Structures are given as C-alpha cells and as structure tokens.
Amino acid sequence: MNNDITVNIGEGRKFNYRVGAIIIDSGEILMVRNSGASHYYTVGGRIQFGESAQEAVLREAFEETQINLEIDKIAYVHENFFTMRDSGELFHELCFFFLMKANSQLRKIKYDFFEEEYGRVSYHWLPLDKLNNFNLYPEFFKTELIKPSDNTKYFMTRDEITHRLM
Numbered sequence: 001m002n003n004d005i006t007v008n009i010g011e012g013r014k015f016n017y018r019v020g021a022i023i024i025d026s027g028e029i030l031m032v033r034n035s036g037a038s039h040y041y042t043v044g045g046r047i048q049f050g051e052s053a054q055e056a057v058l059r060e061a062f063e064e065t066q067i068n069l070e071i072d073k074i075a076y077v078h079e080n081f082f083t084m085r086d087s088g089e090l091f092h093e094l095c096f097f098f099l100m101k102a103n104s105q106l107r108k109i110k111y112d113f114f115e116e117e118y119g120r121v122s123y124h125w126l127p128l129d130k131l132n133n134f135n136l137y138p139e140f141f142k143t144e145l146i147k148p149s150d151n152t153k154y155f156m157t158r159d160e161i162t163h164r165l166m
Contacts, residue, residue, distance in 0.1 A: 003048040003049045003050070003051075004045070004046035004047070004048055004049075005017035005046055005047050005048065005049055006046060012087075012088060012089045012090060013089070013090045013091075013092075014089055014090070014091050014092075015091070015092050015093070015094075016046060016091060016092075016093040016094070016095075017046060017047045017093075017094055018044060018045060018046050018047065018093060018094070018095040018096075019044045019045070019047055019053050019056045019057040019060060019095065019096050019097070019098065020041070020042035020043070020044035020057070020095055020096070020097040020098070021042055021043045021044050021057050021060065021061040021069065021097075021098055021100050022042060022075055022097055022098065022099045022100060022145070023042075023043060023061070023065075023069070023100045023106065024099070024100075024102070024128070024145070025102050025103075025106045025107065025125075027127060027128050027129070028125040028126060028127050028128060029125070029126055029128060029131075029141075029145060030042075030043065030065075030106065030123060030124070030125055031123075031124050031125075031126050031134075031136070032064070032121050032122065032123055032124065033121070033122055033124060034120065034121045034122075035120045035121075035122075038135055039135040039136060039137045040124060040126065040134055040135065040136050040137070041136070041137040042097065043060060043061055043064045043065060044057060044060045044061075044064075044095075044097075045060045045063075045064075053074075053096040053098075054071060054098070057071065057096070057098045057100075058071065061100065064121075065106075067103060067105045067106065069100045069101065069103055070100065070101040070103075071098050071099075071100060071101070072098070072099045072100060072101045073098070073099050073152075074096060074097070074098050074099075074152050075097050075098065075099040075148060075149075075152060075153070076096075076097040076138075076140075076144070076152065076153050076154070076155060077094070077095070077096055077097075077152065077153070077154045077155070078093075078094075078095045078097065078138055078140075078154075078155045078156075078157065079092075079093070079094050079095075079154075079155070079156045079157070080092075080093040080094075080095065080138070080156075080157045081093075081156075081157065081158045081159075082157070082160070099148065128145055128146060129146070131145065131146075138155065138157065138162065139162060140155050140162050140164070153166065154166040
C-alpha cells in the first residue's frame, strides 16, 4: 500500500504534500533530473501519511542517496498551483524545503543514479553561481540559494509566476 500523500480531489484535481532536501557542498547544489524531464529538482518526494515533514525529508534523502544526512533548518515553504502538461490534471502542491548539513560522503554520488517508477534519475552537482544557466525547479532557487537567509521564506507559484509572500 502506498502511503504517499497525494489526494485525488476529483474532476482532474489533486493535492500533493512534499519535501525537498537542499544539499549544498563546496559551492554546488545536488540536484536530480529524470530521463523524461527538462528541469532539475531537489532530492525529495511525497510525505507519507502519519509522517512529519522532517521525518519525510530524512527518509527521502536516504532513499535517494543512501547517505544518512542531517537537517540544518527549514529554508523554504513553497505552495505551487500547476497543470500537468501531459495529462491536464490540476495540482495544488505544498512543499517544505530543508537545508541539509554538509556530509563528507556526498561526493561519492557525483556520477550516480537511481531508478524510480517513472525512469532513471541522475544526480547533478550544479554550481551555485551559475544556476541561471539551468532549468531549475523551483525557479526561485536561482536567486535564493546564492545567499540563503537565516529565516524561513514562503513562496507561492500560480500560473508559472512566483511570489515571495513572507
């Protein structure tokens, strides 16, 4: 049984509850990209029923890297409204992005990949000072990760336009 929190609201509408792990080492961020995607995104995934966001990010980070990482802090909350291009489904998604503590084992995964039900997912270390050259999700990482804040920030994206609300 899949305990991931994706709620089918009906009439082609869904709600997702997710986490993302911001993993930075030596001026680069670890991003992933699956074989069918044109954009890079963080290690992470859906929160399971009964699981806290903190528990979920630790579990997802381990599942996808095979490394036990520690949370530094929650960095961003992102509420996203979007339409899946292939299916036309409408999504309302809430994601908590956690900044993870650096770990000496991270570089061993530099040229590795893992398999998901939707295909092969490869790891990519992207330089923070060149993020504008990449198609990232979420896009606000291009500016926010250059100098992360000590405070948690809240972003909302609707119709592909992102606003910082707090």
